[in-house]
Amino acid sequence: MLTKEKVKSFLVNQAVPILFLIIVAVGAPLSGFSLQHLTQEMTYRLARDSFVVLSLLVPIMAGMGLNFGIVLGSMAGQIGLIFITDWGIRGIPGLFIAAVLGTPIAILLGFMCGSILNKARGKEMVTSYILGFFVNGLYQFFGLFMLGPIIPITKPSMLISRGYGVRNTVDLLGVRGAIDKLIDLKIGGVSIPVATFLLIAAFCFFIVWIRKTKLGQDIRAAGQDYELARLSGIAVDRTRIISIIISTVLACYGQIILLQNLGTVNTYSSHEMTGVFAIAALLVGGATVAKASLMNVFVGVLLFHMMFVISPMAGKRLIGSAQLGEYFRVFVSYGVICIALIFHAMKERARAQKHREELMIGESSLNHGGEAR
Amino acid sequence: MISKRTGIRLVAVLSLIVLCVYLAFIGKEHRVFFDNRVKTIDGVKYKSEYTYEVAVLGTGEEPEFVDLDDMTMIEAVGPKHVIEISVMDLDGEPLYEISRNVSMGFKTDCVLYLPLIVDTHMGEKD
Numbered sequence: 001m002l003t004k005e006k007v008k009s010f011l012v013n014q015a016v017p018i019l020f021l022i023i024v025a026v027g028a029p030l031s032g033f034s035l036q037h038l039t040q041e042m043t044y045r046l047a048r049d050s051f052v053v054l055s056l057l058v059p060i061m062a063g064m065g066l067n068f069g070i071v072l073g074s075m076a077g078q079i080g081l082i083f084i085t086d087w088g089i090r091g092i093p094g095l096f097i098a099a100v101l102g103t104p105i106a107i108l109l110g111f112m113c114g115s116i117l118n119k120a121r122g123k124e125m126v127t128s129y130i131l132g133f134f135v136n137g138l139y140q141f142f143g144l145f146m147l148g149p150i151i152p153i154t155k156p157s158m159l160i161s162r163g164y165g166v167r168n169t170v171d172l173l174g175v176r177g178a179i180d181k182l183i184d185l186k187i188g189g190v191s192i193p194v195a196t197f198l199l200i201a202a203f204c205f206f207i208v209w210i211r212k213t214k215l216g217q218d219i220r221a222a223g224q225d226y227e228l229a230r231l232s233g234i235a236v237d238r239t240r241i242i243s244i245i246i247s248t249v250l251a252c253y254g255q256i257i258l259l260q261n262l263g264t265v266n267t268y269s270s271h272e273m274t275g276v277f278a279i280a281a282l283l284v285g286g287a288t289v290a291k292a293s294l295m296n297v298f299v300g301v302l303l304f305h306m307m308f309v310i311s312p313m314a315g316k317r318l319i320g321s322a323q324l325g326e327y328f329r330v331f332v333s334y335g336v337i338c339i340a341l342i343f344h345a346m347k348e349r350a351r352a353q354k355h356r357e358e359l360m361i362g363e364s365s366l367n368h369g370g371e372a373r
Numbered sequence: 374m375i376s377k378r379t380g381i382r383l384v385a386v387l388s389l390i391v392l393c394v395y396l397a398f399i400g401k402e403h404r405v406f407f408d409n410r411v412k413t414i415d416g417v418k419y420k421s422e423y424t425y426e427v428a429v430l431g432t433g434e435e436p437e438f439v440d441l442d443d444m445t446m447i448e449a450v451g452p453k454h455v456i457e458i459s460v461m462d463l464d465g466e467p468l469y470e471i472s473r474n475v476s477m478g479f480k481t482d483c484v485l486y487l488p489l490i491v492d493t494h495m496g497e498k499d
Contacts, residue, residue, distance in 0.1 A: 088481060090450045093400025097393050154481070174402060 016336055017286040020303040023332065024310065031313035038309065040190050045305040046298065047180065047196040048261040052254030053278045053297045054203050055247050058210070059124075060292045062243035063223030065344075066279045069113040069128035069244065073251025074271035075139045076105035081256060081265055082143075082170055086153050090174035092182065095260055098175075102252040109135060110248030114241030121226070125289070125341075132275060143267055166267050176263035196257060203250065204294055210246075219243050223290075280304060280333050289344040307333060398452055403477045405429055405454070406484040407437070408444040419488035423468070426459040427487075439487065452477055460491060 011018065028038065052070065059067040080098030089097055113131055120127040147153050148164030160167055180193035210216040218239045221229040230236045255274060259265050282292055285300020307329045315325015375383070409421045421441050428436040429449040436459065437445045458471045471494050477483055 087397065088402035089397050089400040090402050091400055093396035096396055097400075100389060100393050 014286050016284060016340070017299055017303060020284050020307065024303060024306045027310040027314040028306070030317050031310040032317060033310065033313065036189050041309050042302055042306060043190060043192055044261065046301055047193045047200070048258050049277070049281065049301050049305065050200045050297060051203060051257045052251055052274055053281050053301055054200070054207065055250035055254050056278055056282055057207055057292055057297070058219065058243045058246045060287070060290065061223050062219045062240050063226065063290070064117060064240060064243065065125040065289045066282070067128055067244065067247050068125060068132055068275045068279065070247060070251035070278060071132040071271050071275045072109040072113055072135050073106045073248035074255040074274040075135065076102040076109060076248070077252040077255035078259070078265055078267065078271055079105055081172060081259055082147070082166060082267065085170055085172060085174065086155050086158055088174065091178045094175045095178055095256055098256055099253055102256065103249055106249045106252035107245055110245035111241060113248060114244035117244060118237045118240055136272065140268055168267055170265040170267055172259060172263050172265060175260050178260055179257060180261055199257065207294060215239070215242065280337050283336050283340045284333070288340060304333060398479065400450060401452070401479060402448060402450050403480065404446050404448055404482045405456070405475070406444055406446050406482065407439050407487055408484055409439045409487045410442050410444060412486060414486065414489060419486070419492060421488050423491065424461045424463065424465065425487055426461065428457045430455040430457060456485065458487065458490065
């Protein structure tokens with residue numbers, strides 16, 4: 001039965017998606033887009049971005065918060081795509097080889113990230129965020145100085161005019177839409193990339209399946225209470241590293257899916273916003289730093305990207321400037337991340353305070369007991 | 374001695390490498406150049422006397438016209454291709470068609486010298 005308390009709790013917990021739903025409901029008619037156009041846009045964006053957002057779930061399960069380190073996986077995916085473009089391997093074979101090339105790099109980066117995060121326990125999010133910048137430096141060094149003179153690039157058109165370093169933009173014409181167009185279903189004028197959705201569905205089954213395995217149970221135990229899990233004999237640090245590796249590798253595949261949809265790689269910037277976009281989408285879907293579900297992913301991607309589509313046009317029609325609409329979207333979307341992090345910090349502080357009070361009560365009752373004896 | 378677990382992992386990695394090589398083989402993009410310029414090959418001078426319409430079957434692209442002393446390029450994916458060459462006189466009237474199978478392997482570029490192909494075709498007919 002629905003009680004007042006339950007409704008209040010639901011509204012408080014789902015405040016962010018409800019707020020976004022209201023904005024979208026108001027903004028969609030104002031934008032003037034047809035329902036078919038919006039459905040098509042959302043279908044494409046859901047297919048394009050869901051995989052990357054899904055890769056955030058495992059570290060949350062492991063109690064490591066929002067893994068800003070998925071940009072490391074994105075970089076690995078991009079390296080794979082740069083190589084297959086240079087070698088001229090097209091279509092699904094090209095994407096498969098890009099994924100195979102990216103996997104060991106993602107595993108290595110994931111292992112490094114996981115090991116560092118274990119040393120910075122309790123500060124995983126900020127550490128992974130800064131780690132992204134550090135590895136971005138290495139990636140830029142790799143792209144600007146190693147590709148060409150050390151690792152050969154056969155297509156001169158991919159190189160900067162000085163003769164080494166990959167250009168800022170790499171065209172992925174050979175693999176553009178390779179997965180999306182593999183099984184293209186049209187329903188009511190809306191094109192549905194079935195193969196991409198099948199991959200996303202496989203990923204969802206993987207998430208559900210891994211929760212039931214021994215590793216999944218260990219990940220959840222480590223997420224609930226680090227010390228208790230360690231005392232129970234679980235190799236918690238190892239489990240946390242594995243969860244970050246899984247997340248990084250899946251982010252690598254997610255980036256490949258995303259870029260094959262876009263058809264172009266911005267060599268030095270495509271990966272930069274991946275982490276922030278994915279995390280914002282997940283939080284908009286109602287997830288928190290400590291808890292996220294598959295539903296949060298899809299609701300989040302839909303609402304977050306609906307804002308992308310409608311805000312410029314709604315802003316233009318409402319205020320006469322598309323730029324203002326875009327500013328509004330940026331303000332609301334990233335404000336959500338800020339609010340979610342503040343809520344998390346407040347909850348953590350309250351929990352720590354409650355824990356301290358319980359300990360103090362326990363100590364004083366022991367002291368009183370001792371005096372009485 | 375390699376343990377069973379390591380052995381399985383090695384086999385898995387090797388299988389993946391073999392699969393990747395196979396995929397690279399079937400997914401490799403090639404540039405097929407059709408050359409219709411005057412050229413000397415093995416001491417024999419070949420003149421361009423005809424114009425051509427060339428196509429690589431399976432690419433889904435329209436045939437390309439190759440004028441006298443000109444060349445064109447068609448991109449194709451895969452190791453083997455069937456090439457159709459329509460030989461035309463200088464007024465653009467089709468004379469006859471030649472079909473050739475071309476194996477590309479891992480090569481990126483392939484140059485087909487049209488006067489030589491025509492010469493070989495006429496030799497085969499004689």
